[in-house]
Amino acid sequence: MHGALSPTFATGHGVDGRIDQLVRKGAAVDGMITLGGGLPAGELFPRRALSSSFLRVISDPRADALQYGWAEGREGLRTWVTERLRKRGAEVNAEDVLITSGAQQALALAAQVLFKRGARIGCDAETYPGALDLFEARGLTPVAAEKDVDGFYVMPAVSNPHGGSMSEEARGKLLARARATGAAIVEDDAYAEIRFHSAPPRSLLADDREHVFHVGTISKTLCPGMRVGWLVVPPRYRQQVLDAKQTEDLQSNSLAQVLLEDFLAHNDYGVLVERASRFYGRRARHLARALKRRMPELRFVMPEGGFTLWAETDLAGDDRELLETAHAHGVCFDPGRSFRFDKQAAPIAMRISFATEPATKITEGVERLARAVAAYRKRAGAGAA
């Protein structure tokens, strides 16, 4: 009963139907090397431990895993979220945590209760496409964070697509502006725990419980298929987000929540996170070396964490055409335009993932990418001549 397609991209491309079509087409090609998408490495999924948990929870006579649950999510899971956040300086209570269907729903609920149509949201020049799609769908306008805004959308710990973190100075300025103007801050912490050289920094929640909406997930550390994320809100918003969640889909799936509670009671999450961080750090360095060797003309900053790096070319033109050329060479990446609210921004850039493929495939993928870029350059040059 398996479909012919295999998902390789899941960060929202509603805005650009052509990219969505390209990604789907690419995903259907045999032998494609996947340097696009935000997919974690399947080999890290804790299958055996999840099987043990499943067999335990399915034998519970109350059958909580298969039954309806409360809209806010399981209390044990919400408590666990607060324990992780307390280690990062945040004094939060389980009542402030709503379990969501992944980080995307946490973003959607935050946007729903915070922003009216026409609101201006301060973002990085390159940011998460799923957030940009959401803003467009809700009639919100992403703008440079320096401008006058009604709210902020930021990734202080590990940014997507860059894999960078916010400086202390920038954090201080952001928090001061929120306090001064009353603008809410949506802190997207999705990649925060995947850091290569140091622990995650303080959450913005640690410094401001009144303006910060915090978004988290297990999708990058454990697995995304369970769709477990969370939204931590200022206490005065509790009821409003709970009502919104209940109206949208009643509750997040019980099966994954109960499974995860059992899993966390029997396994050391911290150890798994450290292992994953080392694993992705190795792949990041491997990709960086391959790019420097084979495509020295690319400009990129070595990521501190996450699944991807952001590489700028010296090319102008339409990055979707470059993606089509790359497909023809058996490799895919994420075109820069997906991450930019200014669709005119130049030059052509690529988000390149080191998360999904093993080292040998990354090497071969970079080789194919280099050939694709050369072919695109040649054609563009010929076209201009």
Add this chain to the structure above:
Amino acid sequence: MHGALSPTFATGHGVDGRIDQLVRKGAAVDGMITLGGGLPAGELFPRRALSSSFLRVISDPRADALQYGWAEGREGLRTWVTERLRKRGAEVNAEDVLITSGAQQALALAAQVLFKRGARIGCDAETYPGALDLFEARGLTPVAAEKDVDGFYVMPAVSNPHGGSMSEEARGKLLARARATGAAIVEDDAYAEIRFHSAPPRSLLADDREHVFHVGTISKTLCPGMRVGWLVVPPRYRQQVLDAKQTEDLQSNSLAQVLLEDFLAHNDYGVLVERASRFYGRRARHLARALKRRMPELRFVMPEGGFTLWAETDLAGDDRELLETAHAHGVCFDPGRSFRFDKQAAPIAMRISFATEPATKITEGVERLARAVAAYRKRAGAGAA
């Protein structure tokens, strides 16, 4: 890690915070007999078969169950939905099916693409509270279906709370009005397969592919905790609902989808549905007999299917106070006001569930309910004197 509360109600009470608080309070009471809520009987959950499926799917080297998937959901599952619907006369294709996080999200997505704020939605006088909450949150106005409307929300196969089905005449009129006015029809089919004496009727999809949005789920037949539902849309709405789904939560959880695909490949869903229908039919008859014996003053129509019956008392007043009295007597029900968009509607009515508790508990629950009603009547009489 289990929370102190146990969920007994999951059909959306955002509209009435006081009912929500009452329900939560009631759920925390030891020994409470649950004649409220729309919870299926846990003893019907196919735990062993789901365990076998889990162990099979977790060993898949692609690890689809734990990985991201496409926004529209698994192709195998969408195909299965079309096969079930074809048996009920509907010519639909897998591309017209979107897998959602339960029926509630299917309703929310349908409302999102169909109705603008201020739209008037024709409904039964008593209908699903989760839909009423959704309409209120979206600025939609539920009205009697006979009035001028912008759309319809109906449950033709098995209605909630009544457990009745739409007559052929009413179906014909509804379809004719949709064709004449262009108003969309949202067909909520959540309880359609739980019918006590006959197979589910034709889906409205069979007679109109242009105006009908069809909502389905496995929550009532298999289990609700997996949060698998679906929305079938007219082809011209495909892209729009897909974009909306992706923006809201990227995709429905892969784990439940992959698990369910495997489960359906190894088990006879039709047999399970028939067994469940017989099981709930027996409980319905047991409840009806107990009510007739112990509370002959109640007016109700024997349900044709579903989990509940709708009983009207000869009492006026506030049904939330009756619920508080019932709690004090160790039983809960769903107060009629949750189902009525006209909150002034009289008399006091109760949705009584026969799904959750075994026969002996139903008997005892009705005994407690009778005592609670007598106590309420006495107090109301004393108050009036």
